Amino acid sequence: SSSSVAAAADENNDPLISKWPEFVAWYRSHGGIVDDRITIGYEADTHIRGTIATALIPADTLLMHTPHNLLLTSNTGDTCEDIKYVQNEMNKGEESIWYTYFNFDDSSGSRVPSQWNRDYLKEDGNDGGYHKDGRAIQELQGLPPSGNTHSNIDWGTETCFKRSSDHTLTHEEKEQYLKAAQIYHTRASDIGLIPLYDLMNHHNGKINTRLHRDGEGGLYVTALVDIQEGEPIYNTYARNGWESSIDVFNGYGFVEDYPQLWRWDGEELNGGEGEEGDGGEGGGRGHTSNRYVIPVYEHFEPNHALYEILVLSPTLGALSPTKQLVEVLGNERRSMEEWKKRISSHHGIVRSSHAHALHDAALSLLNGLPTTLEEDEKILRMEKKQLERLQGLGREDVNKKDVIQAIEYRMAFKRALRLAVEIAEKEGVFYMDDTEEL
Numbered sequence: 001s002s003s004s005v006a007a008a009a010d011e012n013n014d015p016l017i018s019k020w021p022e023f024v025a026w027y028r029s030h031g032g033i034v035d036d037r038i039t040i041g042y043e044a045d046t047h048i049r050g051t052i053a054t055a056l057i058p059a060d061t062l063l064m065h066t067p068h069n070l071l072l073t074s075n076t077g078d079t080c081e082d083i084k085y086v087q088n089e090m091n092k093g094e095e096s097i098w099y100t101y102f103n104f105d106d107s108s109g110s111r112v113p114s115q116w117n118r119d120y121l122k123e124d125g126n127d128g129g130y131h132k133d134g135r136a137i138q139e140l141q142g143l144p145p146s147g148n149t150h151s152n153i154d155w156g157t158e159t160c161f162k163r164s165s166d167h168t169l170t171h172e173e174k175e176q177y178l179k180a181a182q183i184y185h186t187r188a189s190d191i192g193l194i195p196l197y198d199l200m201n202h203h204n205g206k207i208n209t210r211l212h213r214d215g216e217g218g219l220y221v222t223a224l225v226d227i228q229e230g231e232p233i234y235n236t237y238a239r240n241g242w243e244s245s246i247d248v249f250n251g252y253g254f255v256e257d258y259p260q261l262w263r264w265d266g267e268e269l270n271g272g273e274g275e276e277g278d279g280g281e282g283g284g285r286g287h288t289s290n291r292y293v294i295p296v297y298e299h300f301e302p303n304h305a306l307y308e309i310l311v312l313s314p315t316l317g318a319l320s321p322t323k324q325l326v327e328v329l330g331n332e333r334r335s336m337e338e339w340k341k342r343i344s345s346h347h348g349i350v351r352s353s354h355a356h357a358l359h360d361a362a363l364s365l366l367n368g369l370p371t372t373l374e375e376d377e378k379i380l381r382m383e384k385k386q387l388e389r390l391q392g393l394g395r396e397d398v399n400k401k402d403v404i405q406a407i408e409y410r411m412a413f414k415r416a417l418r419l420a421v422e423i424a425e426k427e428g429v430f431y432m433d434d435t436e437e438l
């Protein structure tokens with residue numbers, strides 16, 4: 001059709017796509033292995049760039065191997081050193097063996113909360129009011145990651161800047177550091193930056209790859225299942241239920257598709273702006289008094305110490321999932337039927353007092369927020385209209401986009417809280433009565 005021709009023509013002019021052959025040639029010339037049935041493209045639903053299969057790839061196929069010599073790492077296990085390493089290589093320009101890699105990088109396409117403007121606390125000299133630009137943070141309405149949106153950057157400027165040299169860093173050096181840090185934080189694995197591997201997007205519901213260390217510091221990726229022609233090739237950024245959807249949003253800037261994990265504590269929120277955090281998720285509120293303690297009882301090992309819900313669909317979720325229930329996340333796929341079965345038996349072992357406490361905490365959190373989901377829908381529509389109008393005038397308003405990102409995120413959070421309330425209230429969901437305990 002004419003539209004697909006137009007799309008193809010676009011992609012020819014788009015260096016983030018058209019430089020793929022050059023990137024692959026570079027990767028192979030340094031010993032990397034990549035299956036010929038892998039390409040780069042924009043995913044149909046999200047328009048996010050990522051790896052895609054051009055033909056059926058059977059399960060267990062070796063998809064890629066990035067040898068240790070292609071990894072960007074200081075080999076010290078120290079984040080500051082790793083970021084400095086990346087920064088140095090970027091400064092080398094064509095002299096760097098990763099020149100082609102940097103040229104193909106799309107990290108500036110990731111907009112993460114640490115990039116949000118936070119000038120709102122500064123008094124505006126003219127009218128004594130506040131700068132509007134810190135709005136995205138305010139739009140979190142105090143929900144996590146409030147107070148922690150900039151913790152990576154703050155930590156880096158505190159720790160890495162001070163350590164890095166004997167002189168005060170110039171503006172240019174700071175900018176370079178921030179650029180390297182952005183690449184590092186949105187792409188690196190625990191062993192550093194891994195070319196090609198870092199072109200895979202995240203999806204725990206459609207995960208179709210598996211990782212294997214090669215014993216020499218490099219990494220193999222194989223197909224977990226048959227991957228169909230046209231299907232994106234996915235990695236996970238949240239494995240075993242360790243990281244929540246809050247972490248994924250704070251680190252990578254998007255609300256992950258189902259399954260999602262949401263966490264919150266029993267504290268009342270403090271008016272929306274959040275404090276500089278205690279570093280903990282669900283924190284940003286600095287104190288832990290009165291926190292309900294998630295019980296650990298026989299056959300019941302909660303995945304997290306905070307209240308938690310695992311969300312599989314708009315109507316299916318598990319209250320306070322156990323480690324056992326969520327350890328599959330990022331590692332295997334599980335059918336909806338299987339989830340339903342497991343969740344219903346899971347709810348059979350959740351104590352009713354525990355479910356009630358979670359219910360009350362979710363409800364009081366929801367009721368304490370300044371807007372409802374229905375109001376958010378209207379606000380979101382309005383913000384999007386304004387953005388379109390500005391774009392029509394040829395103006396790019398990054399702050400406006402951040403605001404929209406924050407509103408969409410808080411809506412997903414509220415939907416999860418609402419589902420938690422509904423599930424806890426639903427008749428027919430059986431919770432073990434506390435008195436039945438031995």
Ligand SMILES: C[S@@+](CC[C@H](N)C(=O)[O-])C[C@H]1O[C@@H](n2cnc3c(N)ncnc32)[C@H](O)[C@@H]1O
Nearest residue numbers: 048049106110186187198199200201202252254
């Ligand atoms: C390691 S990179 C993945 C590859 C990247 N899309 C690229 O083209 O270079 C991580 C970034 O990709 C984007 N991303 C990954 N998975 C995503 C998803 N499921 N939805 C939206 N954006 C995603 C986010 O911008 C994230 O910060």
